[in-house]
Amino acid sequence: MATDPSPNDELLKLRDAIDAIDTQVLQLISERARHAHRIGEIKQGNIYRPEREAQVLRRLADDNPGPLPPQAVKTVFREIMSACLALEQPLTVAFLGPVGTFSESAARRHFGAAPTFQPMATIDDVFRAVESGNASYGVVPVENSTEGAVGRTLDMLLSTTQMLCGEVMLRVEQNLMTRDTPLNEIRCVYSHAQSLAQCHEWLNRNLPGVPVVAVASNAEAAIRASEEERAAAIAGQAAADAYGLKILAANIEDDPANTTRFLVLGEHDAGPSGRDKTSIIFTVQNKAGAVVSLLQPLAEEGVSMTKLQSRPVRGFGSGGWQYVFYVDVEGHQHDPAVARALSRIRAEAGSLKVLGSYPVSVNNS
Numbered sequence: 552m553a554t555d556p557s558p559n560d561e562l563l564k565l566r567d568a569i570d571a572i573d574t575q576v577l578q579l580i581s582e583r584a585r586h587a588h589r590i591g592e593i594k595q596g597n598i599y600r601p602e603r604e605a606q607v608l609r610r611l612a613d614d615n616p617g618p619l620p621p622q623a624v625k626t627v628f629r630e631i632m633s634a635c636l637a638l639e640q641p642l643t644v645a646f647l648g649p650v651g652t653f654s655e656s657a658a659r660r661h662f663g664a665a666p667t668f669q670p671m672a673t674i675d676d677v678f679r680a681v682e683s684g685n686a687s688y689g690v691v692p693v694e695n696s697t698e699g700a701v702g703r704t705l706d707m708l709l710s711t712t713q714m715l716c717g718e719v720m721l722r723v724e725q726n727l728m729t730r731d732t733p734l735n736e737i738r739c740v741y742s743h744a745q746s747l748a749q750c751h752e753w754l755n756r757n758l759p760g761v762p763v764v765a766v767a768s769n770a771e772a773a774i775r776a777s778e779e780e781r782a783a784a785i786a787g788q789a790a791a792d793a794y795g796l797k798i799l800a801a802n803i804e805d806d807p808a809n810t811t812r813f814l815v816l817g818e819h820d821a822g823p824s825g826r827d828k829t830s831i832i833f834t835v836q837n838k839a840g841a842v843v844s845l846l847q848p849l850a851e852e853g854v855s856m857t858k859l860q861s862r863p864v865r866g867f868g869s870g871g872w873q874y875v876f877y878v879d880v881e882g883h884q885h886d887p888a889v890a891r892a893l894s895r896i897r898a899e900a901g902s903l904k905v906l907g908s909y910p911v912s913v914n915n916s
């Protein structure tokens with residue numbers, strides 16, 4: 552009497568099919584890697600091409616037939632490109648450390664796993680590492696959707712000789728973690744000041760009266776919580792993994808859309824990818840209407856502004872304030888409308904520095 556194939560038979564057949572597919576995928580990836588290696592030999596100028604990488608990831612996410620979600624497709628191809636790029640040129644990427652910070656997560660999200668990642672003690676050190684050539688690229692936080700600008704990064708952008716070649720938007724999920732201390736026995740909470748602020752309401756509700764201590768980074772907070780009894784840290788999953796902590800409460804940020812934007816620094820900016828941003832800095836005389844008149848060319852040329860931030864120029868506090876403006880616009884500096892707007896601003900501003908054009912964060916595009 553004929554019997555239906557058992558579920559086990561089906562499983563074995565499917566695994567055989569997967570094995571055959573994996574062999575084909577590996578052959579194709581190897582062929583792709585050989586092409587990338589050859590491109591590296593014939594390419595003039597920079598090996599790392601952020602605009603090309605953004606185009607590849609966007610196209611594949613658009614063409615994705617499913618069932619994998621677009622983010623998963625991007626993650627897989629990000630790693631394939633990361634490994635291909637490493638064949639052409641091994642990269643070193645500096646980030647605001649120590650190991651386990653959100654800056655490290657942003658750097659790995661952007662460059663994949665292949666580079667050597669170098670934790671730096673401060674934002675200044677990340678800039679210095681790239682400027683001195685000790686690192687090929689650097690990743691620094693620049694703004695958070697809850698807490699606003701990262702002042703030190705803005706200050707360093709004023710004087711750096713490097714350019715911006717990318718941005719990374721990272722959903723920042725904060726977690727309360729301890730060695731093994733339960734919530735009601737926690738006597739102290741460590742975290743970076745920005746993270747403490749992002750979890751202010753949760754802390755008031757769940758740990759009222761427990762002292763909070765701001766430290767240099769979330770990862771340092773995790774190190775302390777791993778060394779001190781009855782101490783907790785607020786940090787990302789990567790810090791819990793790096794320092795062997797247990798997550799007691801996940802996603803404790805007050806704003807469920809809490810996002811940090813990071814910038815990628817390097818010797819060069821990026822070519823046009825089709826969806827780009829350009830970052831500029833300019834100074835303005837402190838007189839009525841000066842800012843409005845400087846921004847007028849953007850409106851007249853139809854260029855959208857995605858960010859406008861002002862900061863007092865150091866040393867001008869007492870004798871009359873002077874301001875420096877940080878502006879991001881949609882488009883590449885080689886787009887005709889952006890180029891026209893920039894040259895009109897340059898003609899009028901006290902000074903104008905173009906930090907660079909780069910692809911809009913691929914996670915958002």
Ligand SMILES: O=C(O)C(=O)C[C@]1(C(=O)O)C=C[C@@H](O)C=C1
Pocket residue numbers: 587590591594598599600601603604607631632633635636639
């Ligand atoms: O197209 C190139 O220029 C390549 O070097 C290939 C490749 C890729 O793997 O697709 C690798 C590295 C570059 O950053 C961009 C793309």
